[in-house]
Amino acid sequence: MKVAIVYVSVHHKNTEKVVKAMAEEINADLFNLNQSGNVDLSTYDVVGLASGAFFHNMHKKIIDFVKSDKLNSKQKVFLVCTCGSPFIDHTKEVAKILKEKNISYLSTFECAGFDTFGPFKIFGGIAKNRPNNKDLEKAKKFIKGVVK
Ligand SMILES: Cc1cc2nc3c(=O)[nH]c(=O)nc-3n(C[C@H](O)[C@H](O)[C@H](O)COP(=O)(O)O)c2cc1C
Structure with missing residues (x-):
């Protein structure tokens, strides 16, 4: 089973830490949408889409990606x-x-990520030191469940 994870990680690289742990665990390919939007997923069976939360939603680049024709109905997608x-x-x-x-x-798979948006910055941010090792272990367990 061929697995790709397409991600955007712009605030503190929190999501990048999680998807790197996942990719290493199952030997998945990573595509950073901030480096290139020109991603060909046609050979992948399973695709992960990953980002931080921005105003109660995933990052706009992920939303636009899902709305585009880059995914097909034969693929299975996790978030x-x-x-x-x-x-x-x-x-x-x-x-x-x-x-x-x-x-x-x-x-x-959702987990806490260091957040210094807006007023949180004044207090040094919330979810400090997250994702932590425990989060990354949970991420690895999750991805193994996805591909089993
Ligand atoms: C502009 C902005 C909006 C955000 N909105 C939310 C939100 O609605 N809910 C939430 O739980 N976290 C929110 N966050 C916190 C981020 O989702 C969190 O820090 C995330 O881990 C960032 O991921 P990244 O470092 O991979 O970009 C927001 C952060 C920023 C900068």
């Missing part, structure tokens, strides 16, 4: 999100778009 408040599912909107496009949505 990864890091966020200051990991108590809300920030991937709902993207999961909904996948459903509308008849693309199989597998599941979501």
Whole structure:
């Protein structure tokens, strides 16, 4: 099974830490949308889409990617999100778009990520030192479940 993870990680590289741990665990290929939007996923069976949460949603580049024609209905997709408040599912909107496009949505991995947005900066940020080693272990367990 060939697995790709397409990601955007712009705030503190929190998401990048998580997807790198996942990719190493199962030998998946990583595509950073901030380096190139020209991604060919046609040979992949499973695709992960990953970013931080931005205003209760995944990053706009991920949303635009899902809306584009880069994914096909034979592929299975999982979502990864890091966020200051990991108590809300920030991937709902993207999961909904996948459903509308008849693309199989597998599941979501969400974990805390250091957040210094707006007023949080004054207090030194929230979710400090996250993702931590425990989060990365959970991420590895999640990805092994996805590809089994
Ligand atoms: C402009 C902005 C908006 C954000 N909005 C949210 C949000 O709605 N919910 C949340 O839990 N975290 C929010 N965050 C925190 C980020 O999702 C969190 O720090 C994430 O781990 C960043 O991932 P990255 O470092 O991979 O870009 C926001 C951060 C920024 C800079």
